[in-house]
Amino acid sequence: MEISSPPRSNATDLLVSTSSDISHLTELLTAAGLELGPGGTDAHRPPRRVLNTPRYAAMQARFDRFGSDGITMMCSTAGLQVCLDMGERDRVATRWAALHALGPVLLAVFANSARLGGRSTPWVSARTRAVLGTEPARTRRGAVSGDPAAEWAARVLDTPLICWRHGGPDWTAPPRVTFAEWIGGALPGVPTTEDMDYHLSTMFTPIRPRGYFEVRYLDSQPPQDWMAPVALLIALFEDERVVDEALAAAQPAVGRWLHAARVGTADPRVAGAARAVLDLGLRSLPRLGLPTDLHDEVTRSLDRRLAAVPAPHGGDLR
Template sequence: MSTDGRRLRARVEAEAYVASVCFKHGPPRLLGVELEWVVHHRDDPRRRLDPDHLAAALGPHTPVTLRPDSPHLPLPSGSPLTLEPGGQVEISSLPSPALGPLVDVVTADHHHLAGLLDQAGLVLGPRALDAHRAPRRVLDTPRYAAMERAFAPIGPHGVTMMCASAGLQVCLDVGERGDAAARWAAAHRLGPVMVALFANSPDLAGAPTGWASARLRTVLGVDPPRSRPVPVTDDPAAAWAHYVLEAPLLCLRRPGGCWDAPTGVTFADWIGGALPGPPTTDDLDYHISTMFPPVRPQGYLEIRYLDAQDGDAWVVPAALLVALMADRRTVDAVVDACAPAADRWLDAARLGRTDPDLARVARRVLDLGIPAISGLGLPPGTAADITERLARLRDATGRARAVEPRVGAADGNATNGRQS
């Protein structure tokens, strides 16, 4: 338990706090991305990562979760670098007022990171799951040890998500108070369609899974009270507060190395006296960080359902999402267009673009998004390239008849695994 922050003695206080910190209203001006990659040895992707080897490769950018004495410098263009429990690397962009500058900064830092790893004989994997190794933790921290132990009785998805998965996250402002519910709805309704279009994780640990996005299947199965989609309602803040407070504690910070939480105790139970001493707002912030739904409000909307893409192909789904959320008219059209597929998360993860109903909705969504790319202020060449790749994706969507190994590139061509 933290002694920092205001003590929470009633559920209504916690609900109000969640609403105030997770839904910050205003004009939608800023955006960001978070890019994750599985890391492999170039000569043998089945070899385990050695923590010392990875730290030597990352040098002064090494996160303190791997080396507590590291200076943990940002990458040269300013993006912070973090690590996931299995050694996956993650670039988190700083907020940007436009997509063009964001792409420039993140691309520069991505290429710098790839260069550092290359010098150490390491490469960024092209898929959103580790296709070569069974999941195993590289980072030894109280948080990740407690998470692994908590997830283990539920099944194998927890350790797979923690140690073998890589996602693409797109972060968008909540928007004006009057638009927030529509933007919340659109971000969720787009989920199955975007998953189907950009699924990129068919294999795990040397074997096909039979799923187009086995990564999303894994995330949804980790621990449903904290990983299933948040209900879409006209009051997103209330829905999210209920979701957070009814989720069991995953970690309980305390002195020493064991952060295991008592089984089945929710944050609401803690407020109600289930644990000694009331929680604080700092405890609630930490609890929120252990929620993994497809869309997570963090003061902005963190859209988490996309598979990592190969190389620089992340720009295509990111641009499509930004374009579809750019104005209220398009947002409303998205909500309507996606209604037939709104709850088909598992079908999207399993079948991808081969499901005819999902493919039909996806083509409608692409028809909305493709013309909007030109309004994002991208350099003409970049906008033309994204538009062309989305157009090819639209033409290809629905043609396949069975789940095949998915690709990271948005144009549907087979990936060659090259790093850029």
């Protein structure tokens, strides 16, 4: 199941309208004897594809070359995605850098996928482990530089095709042919802007630029506790001064994606950054102007997360 809210101009409207959608979906599922799962992975069943469409058949054919992570990502994971403005032109690179710096911190704080396919895993976020292992060219984090648009464009062009839509029922692309090579004549026909848009939809990076920033590194949360990470991200990116502070607060954990996915805030560097980021988020939350009941609910959730972060101690996980 997927709920995709329309853009909202303020946090209150977003949280209230999405809550209403979740309540409606919950009622429909209850009537059918079903309920929303609480985690970011299917804790009970092995992955099994049920959508028999050309796109998903081509995706599985591509991902199976790299192992089992791809089918796991496709069939057994669920994420919470938050879309944020890119900001003014002179702030795009900083906001991009901040979102990447915050990735290990927030995926650790909100890790919610330790079980997979009926078994406990050694990962607090088995979803992140599966996504990052699916196909590195397509799922690893983006490059952080002063010109993220140029870096992203080069990466997209150099990424192999998953789907080659050429009129037949089989969309499986020839192995290793990149979009740039298609432009250069490696495949029949000339790719269109629609083909490029479709290729972009097969990029599964932790942050995906789409004219805005689509943050994709959070595990799905329990139905009653999804608002806290959403409100936290909005609070951290509502004011450019706070963005700068968030970037600085997250620095100790930069690049520690697998550490965070494996042990969460048990990693001392991630824990230190998490305390600073959560404290900053709690101090910034009043700027959102949430109604008292929503503000209190989000605050309680973030306070609980902060209290669960281990206190400083010696040692370092490498």
